[in-house]
Amino acid sequence: MVDIAELLTDLAAESDDLDRTVAPLSDVDLSRPTPSPGWTIAHQIAHLTWTDRVARLSIVDTDAFAEVLAEAFEDPTTFVDRGAVQGLAPPPELLSRWRTGRAALAEAIAGMPTDTRAPWFGTAMSAPSIATGRLMETWAHGQDVADALGVVRRPTGRLRHIAYLGYRTLGHSFAVHGRRPPEDEVYVALEAPDRTQWTFGPPDAGNRVAGPALDFCLLVTQRRNRADLALQATGPVADEWLDVAQAFAGPPGTGREPAGVST
Numbered sequence: 001m002v003d004i005a006e007l008l009t010d011l012a013a014e015s016d017d018l019d020r021t022v023a024p025l026s027d028v029d030l031s032r033p034t035p036s037p038g039w040t041i042a043h044q045i046a047h048l049t050w051t052d053r054v055a056r057l058s059i060v061d062t063d064a065f066a067e068v069l070a071e072a073f074e075d076p077t078t079f080v081d082r083g084a085v086q087g088l089a090p091p092p093e094l095l096s097r098w099r100t101g102r103a104a105l106a107e108a109i110a111g112m113p114t115d116t117r118a119p120w121f122g123t124a125m126s127a128p129s130i131a132t133g134r135l136m137e138t139w140a141h142g143q144d145v146a147d148a149l150g151v152v153r154r155p156t157g158r159l160r161h162i163a164y165l166g167y168r169t170l171g172h173s174f175a176v177h178g179r180r181p182p183e184d185e186v187y188v189a190l191e192a193p194d195r196t197q198w199t200f201g202p203p204d205a206g207n208r209v210a211g212p213a214l215d216f217c218l219l220v221t222q223r224r225n226r227a228d229l230a231l232q233a234t235g236p237v238a239d240e241w242l243d244v245a246q247a248f249a250g251p252p253g254t255g256r257e258p259a260g261v262s263t
Contacts, residue, residue, distance in 0.1 A: 002128040008106050010158045011135045015102050018142040021151065023095060030091055034144040035223075035256060039084065041148055044141045045098050046087030047080070051137060052101040054083075055130055058118040059108040065119060072121060076251055105134065121249045136162045136247055140221035147223075155193040155214045163190055163213050166220030166247045167200040173220075177244045177252045182207075182237040190216050207235030209242065220247040227258040 022030070022045060030042040039047075057065040072079045089097065109127050117124035125133065139162055146153050167188050171181035187205040190198045190213040198213055209216070211231035218224040219231060219242065226242050233239040246253055 004110065004127050004131065007128055007131040007161065008110060010161060011131050011138065012106065014135050014138045014158055018138060018145065021145060027091060032148045034148040036144055038081065041145050042088055042094060043084045044144050045094055047084040048138060048141055049098040049101050050083040050087045052105045052134065055134060056105045056108045058120055059112060062119060069121065123249070132161050132165050136165055136221060140223055143223045157193060159193065159213050159217050160198055162217045162221070162247065163198055164200060166216060166245060169220070169247045170241055173241060173244045173246045176246060179244065184237045186238050186241060207238040209233055209238050220245045222246060222253045222255045225256045225258040
């Protein structure tokens with residue numbers, strides 16, 4: 001049984017970590033470009049604010065969420081970018097909206113009955129799934145901010161939520177890239193930040209992925225290219241998975257070029 005209180009605590013901690021990074025930034029720093037093409041640090045925060053709002057709508061106002069979903073289907077290519085642009089505001093307002101919105105979302109998640117699911121883009125989400133998805137996005141976009149600032153973040157135990165989501169979305173990763181989801185299972189063994197091991201899947205599986213948990217999370221959120229990570233794949237399914245891994249919803253991500261390769 002997933003502890004929703006623990007998930008929400010970890011989501012809040014991840015958000016607070018990012019908040020401490022961006023709160024002191026000047027207008028100039030917030031305008032720094034990030035690895036996401038066309039997105040500044042301000043765009044990253046605006047996107048998180050927008051997505052928190054949409055996630056809350058999926059819980060408390062399904063009609064309003066259906067309108068958002070219809071807009072996404074009409075223009076899936078630029079829909080996310082437009083949401084980030086529309087959320088831009090002067091720094092005090094930008095950060096205030098983000099803080100207010102994420103608190104409202106956490107309250108909505110906490111109030112969801114355990115047997116209900118909220119609609120989402122192409123699927124339906126339980127309270128733990130929504131919280132995990134928001135933690136994953138906050139961490140991933142926080143990585144973009146850290147990269148823009150040249151900051152090296154200390155990995156925490158919260159990565160376990162993201163790693164598990166990455167494992168659970170194996171089939172989705174294949175499907176969203178137009179490939180048949182594999183029938184063979186994959187065993188994942190990751191070295192956690194505290195040097196313990198996190199494992200997912202059947203230990204006797206012929207296909208296996210091993211390496212640092214941080215690297216796995218960077219891969220499934222498409223924040224680093226596979227070539228720059230210390231992940232080992234054994235078996236054809238595991239090897240192909242590492243080329244298409246994607247823990248987030250929506251169309252296939254473009255990923256990142258290997259280090260030293262300019263786009």
